Amino acid sequence: MQSSRQIELGLIPRCQRGEADAFDDLYGRFGDAVWRLCYRMAGTIADAEDLAQDVWVTVWEQIGSFRCEAAFHTWLYRVASNVCLQWLRKRTHTPTCSLEESCRASSSTPEAEVVRREGVKRLLPALAALPDSLRLPLVLRAGEGLSYSEIAEILDCTTAAAKMRISRARAALAEAMKEEEA
């Protein structure tokens, strides 16, 4: 059975040649991950939809620059992250988040679900209010499960810098959530 890496190595050159079916396969593999990142950075479904479109158009335009020695998902996250940050810099309206859309975590009991939803209600506005440069590494770590070294590669910084930004993001988030509670 082919590994994910083998499948990607077969798929990417076909995308680079402009094959539509290859794009479909690629989107099938990574569409959800890109969507999640866009949603967590943009905060609403409508904005995330615009952002995700911009990301994939950029991926398609730049895929020729991908060298198959590196992991594709790291390259993809880097492209997506750069597009997110540029898009957010141009955004004119205040960052928001759609609480209803995000309260879908699964819990073991109804009571635990209520507690979780209350926690999410406090967390998401605080997350949306973080500076983009802190929110992004935190989302990549906690939302996408990427390692510090992967995040460093994506953000083009050192592992120590990635670690520090995530730490600062968490501290800022904790402060903001404390203020919400008070």
Next chain:
Amino acid sequence: MICDRYQELLSADIDGELTDSEQHDLQSHLHECAACRRKCDAMREQHELLSSSVAPSQPTGLRSKIKARIGIREHNGLGEPCFIGHILHRSGVGTRIAAKKSVAGPTIGPWGRA
């Protein structure tokens, strides 16, 4: 403040990215510092909420919109690739749009080659 230097260790501990000596250093401090223990619990709760919350599903039609922007051909249900304009024309939807798209020419791949 002495606890400030443990902020980063607390965060890295949640991510399982501490070395053994850092882990030992942190645990020794947590044993003595109630404030950092509370901070540790708050950060773990925060991490749990964020990592377990589920983003909404992609909107229906997002993939099609992306492919339309890129200019990727859609299939016509017979397994034959065709221009997006032809699908619209056959369905009777958006005749003007179909006419405009159908003269757009062949789909151009990412490097300008059809």
